[in-house]
Each structure stands twice: as structure tokens, then as C-alpha cells.
Amino acid sequence: MRRIAILTSGGDAPGMNAAIHAAVLTAKANGLQVIGVYKGYAGLIEGRLAEIRSKQVRGIVNQGGTILKTARCAAMKTEEGQKQAVKVLEAFGVDGLIVIGGDGSFKGAQILSHMGIPAIGLPGTIDNDLAYTEFTIGFDTAVNGVTDEIAKIRETMLSHERIGVIEVMGNKCGDIALHAGVAGEAEYILLPEVEFDVDAICESLQHRRIKGNMTSIIVISEGAGKGEALSNYIRAKTGFDVKAIVLGYVQRGGTPSAFDRYIATKMGTRAVHLLMDGVGGRVVGIRQNQIVDMDIDEALSMENQFDQQMYDEHSVIYNY
Numbered sequence: 001m002r003r004i005a006i007l008t009s010g011g012d013a014p015g016m017n018a019a020i021h022a023a024v025l026t027a028k029a030n031g032l033q034v035i036g037v038y039k040g041y042a043g044l045i046e047g048r049l050a051e052i053r054s055k056q057v058r059g060i061v062n063q064g065g066t067i068l069k070t071a072r073c074a075a076m077k078t079e080e081g082q083k084q085a086v087k088v089l090e091a092f093g094v095d096g097l098i099v100i101g102g103d104g105s106f107k108g109a110q111i112l113s114h115m116g117i118p119a120i121g122l123p124g125t126i127d128n129d130l131a132y133t134e135f136t137i138g139f140d141t142a143v144n145g146v147t148d149e150i151a152k153i154r155e156t157m158l159s160h161e162r163i164g165v166i167e168v169m170g171n172k173c174g175d176i177a178l179h180a181g182v183a184g185e186a187e188y189i190l191l192p193e194v195e196f197d198v199d200a201i202c203e204s205l206q207h208r209r210i211k212g213n214m215t216s217i218i219v220i221s222e223g224a225g226k227g228e229a230l231s232n233y234i235r236a237k238t239g240f241d242v243k244a245i246v247l248g249y250v251q252r253g254g255t256p257s258a259f260d261r262y263i264a265t266k267m268g269t270r271a272v273h274l275l276m277d278g279v280g281g282r283v284v285g286i287r288q289n290q291i292v293d294m295d296i297d298e299a300l301s302m303e304n305q306f307d308q309q310m311y312d313e314h315s316v317i318y319n320y
């Protein structure tokens with residue numbers, strides 16, 4: 001192993017830079033050359049590769065986003081694009097590749113591994129939708145950000161006696177909604193993992209009003225439906241003043257939490273050690289507070305679990 005490459009792919013996630021920082025400096029400390037691939041698989045296919053120098057990664061641990069840029073790249077899903085990606089890696093003499101991204105990015109890494117490129121996946125996504133790891137890099141920061149936004153929105157909703165419907169990200173995974181909803185004392189949390197009855201929620205809102213609770217916060221995960229549509233339905237059914245808020249990209253940007261920086265650093269270091277040991281086709285994660293690595297095929301075949309117990313306990317407390 002002489003030369004490794006690193007890319008970030010899919011939605012950016014706070015902490016990606018900390019993973020890049022750790023991987024680059026660990027590789028350099030062990031005498032490896034490091035190539036940065038700019039703009040994910042799109043940049044890989046187009047040959048946007050350049051050596052990363054240590055000074056480029058100093059001071060980036062506290063920065064959100066990714067210094068390597070990122071992309072969603074349709075060409076990587078085609079055989080032609082995948083062959084071109086391998087060609088570029090071979091032309092640049094890359095002996096191992098670190099892919100920092102989410103479930104989609106990992107599928108690209110899996111294919112490259114099967115095509116003979118030793119690839120290691122690091123879970124960089126705010127969605128927390130990878131089953132093999134308890135936490136993905138960026139999730140903690142996103143949850144903290146959403147929790148803060150819920151508190152701000154509650155203040156104005158309370159002042160106006162309104163119902164706030166807050167739509168959050170997560171793709172098909174409700175983890176951001178569940179964690180931030182619980183932390184932010186949202187009265188209702190709607191997730192793609194659990195069916196819900198909107199009419200029952202309207203009744204429950206009416207009941208809360210009778211008891212004097214004029215304001216409620218509903219957190220809805222994007223995978224469970226659109227905040228605007230839900231808001232319109234509740235307004236029409238109850239006559240209450242309901243406002244929809246789509247939090248959007250504020251959830252992806254921002255200073256990474258210390259937790260995200262810490263796990264990203266440990267994961268970035270593990271990725272380099274795996275490649276130095278001649279190991280590819282694996283993903284790195286965290287389970288029971290330990291950094292673990294696992295076969296990429298096995299990891300991607302696992303079904304994502306969600307915290308049903310927490311959801312049930314929350315719905316009992318708030319009675320919906």
C-alpha cells in the first residue's frame with residue numbers, strides 16, 4: 001500500500017472533514033501518499049484527483065461540509081461509469097479508496113470492491129440510516145441543530161397559540177425526527193417506520209385545547225409525508241392556526257458536534273489501518289461505544305432498526 005484516495009459522496013454531513021483530517025494525517029504519518037477525489041463519484045469518473053497535503057487538512061476538524069466537495073452522480077450507477085472509475089483509480093496508481101458517505105455511496109464502494117479496488121466505507125450521513133452502525137457521522141450534529149430549532153419555533157408558536165408542524169430530513173429513516181422530537185419535547189412525532197392516523201391526531205389536538213394547551217409541536221420526518229400537506233389537513237379539520245416549517249438544509253450545515261468529530265476521527269484512522277493491513281471491502285461503524293468494521297456486503301444486507309420502544313413510550317406520554 002503506497003497511495004490511497006479519499007472521496008466524500010451523497011449529502012454532506014458535519015464531521016466529514018474530521019474523518020478526512022484523521023485519514024490524511026494517519027496515512028501521511030505512515031508514509032502513504034494521499035489523493036483527494038473532488039466531488040464524489042462524479043469527480044472520480046471525470047478524473048478530478050489531486051494529492052492532498054497535510055497543511056490542507058489542518059484546522060478543518062471544526063468545519064461543517066466537506067473540503068473535498070460532494071455530489072450525487074447518476075453515472076456511477078452504470079457499468080460504464082463504474083469501469084471508468086476503476087480506470088481512473090488505476091491510472092492514478094491508487095492502491096486503496098476511502099469512501100465517506102451514506103447508503104447510496106456505500107453501494108458504489110461495494111461495486112468498486114467487487115471490481116478489485118480495496119475500498120473502505122465510512123458512514124457520513126445525517127440520516128443515521130445504516131443498520132450496521134449505531135451512529136453515522138453527522139447525525140448527532142443534525143439532531144442537536146433540529147432540537148435547537150424546535151425550541152425556537154415553540155417560542156413563537158406559544159406566543160401566537162399556534163400548532164407548529166416541523167418537517168425534518170432523514171430520507172426513509174425517522175431517526176432525526178425521533179431523537180430531536182424527544183429531545184425537543186415535541187408532542188407528536190411522525191415517522192416513516194410507524195403508521196399514524198391524522199384524524200386521531202386532530203382529535204388529540206382538540207382534546208389538548210380543551211385542557212388549555214393551545215400550542216403543540218408536531219415533528220414529521222420527510223419519509224412520513226410533507227409538513228405542508230399535513231398542516232393544511234389539520235387546519236381544515238380543526239380550524240386551528242397551523243404553520244408548516246420545513247427545516248431543510250440548515251440540518252446539514254453547521255459546526256460538527258464534538259461527538260461527530262470524535263467518532264469521525266476514530267473511523268478515519270481505522271480506515272487507513274485497514275487499508276495498510278491489506279483489507280478492503282469493509283465499512284467502519286460504532287457499536288456499544290466501540291469502533292467496529294464489517295464486511296460491506298454483510299453491512300448493506302442488514303435491515304435498519306429503529307427505536308420502537310422510545311417511540312411507544314413517547315406516544316404514551318403524549319397520548320396519540
Ligand SMILES: Nc1ncnc2c1ncn2[C@@H]1O[C@H](COP(=O)(O)OP(=O)(O)OP(=O)(O)O)[C@@H](O)[C@H]1O
Nearest residue numbers: 010011072073076077101102103104105107108125
Ligand atoms: N446502486 C448504486 N450503484 C452505484 N453507485 C451508487 C448506487 N446508489 C448510489 N450510488 C452512488 O452514490 C451516490 C450517493 O448516493 P445517495 O444520493 O443515495 O446519497 P448517500 O450516500 O446515501 O448520502 P445521503 O443519503 O446522506 O445524502 C449516488 O449519487 C451515486 O453516485
Ligand SMILES: O=P(O)(O)OC[C@H]1O[C@](O)(CO)[C@@H](O)[C@@H]1O
Nearest residue numbers: 010011012126127169170171252
Ligand atoms: O437535496 P439534496 O442535496 O439531494 O439532499 C436531500 C436528501 O439528502 C439528505 O439530506 C441526506 O443528506 C436526506 O435527508 C435528503 O432526503
Ligand SMILES: [Mg+2]
Nearest residue numbers: 102103104171
Ligand atoms: Mg442515503
